Amino acid sequence: KINDxxxxxxxxxLLLQPEHFHPMxxxxxxxxxxxxxxxxxxxYLDTGxxxxxxxxxxxxxxxxxxxxLAGLHYSQYKNK
Known part of the structure; x- marks a missing residue:
């Protein structure tokens, strides 16, 4: 469960599970x-x-x- x-x-x-396909x-x-x-x-962003x-x-x-792609660009534009 996600909380503050x-x-x-x-x-x-919990949230990032690209192996499951449920678009919504x-x-x-x-x-x-x-x-x-x-x-x-x-x-820094964890490589995982x-x-x-x-x-x-x-x-x-x-x-x-x-x-x-937007998330990667947003968070990693300084890290090439």
Missing amino acids: NTLGGDAAK GQFYNLSYFIKRYLSPGMD IVTKLKAYADYDDPDIKALA
């Missing part, structure tokens, strides 16, 4: 994670989270793909 005390790594385990749920979870746990130009965002970027669904 849930840290990013724990939230990623994935879109909601991905949106929530980006809004709550990512910030512009983060100096980056890997999950990249997995979403490979989805066929254009909305999920776009959201994942």
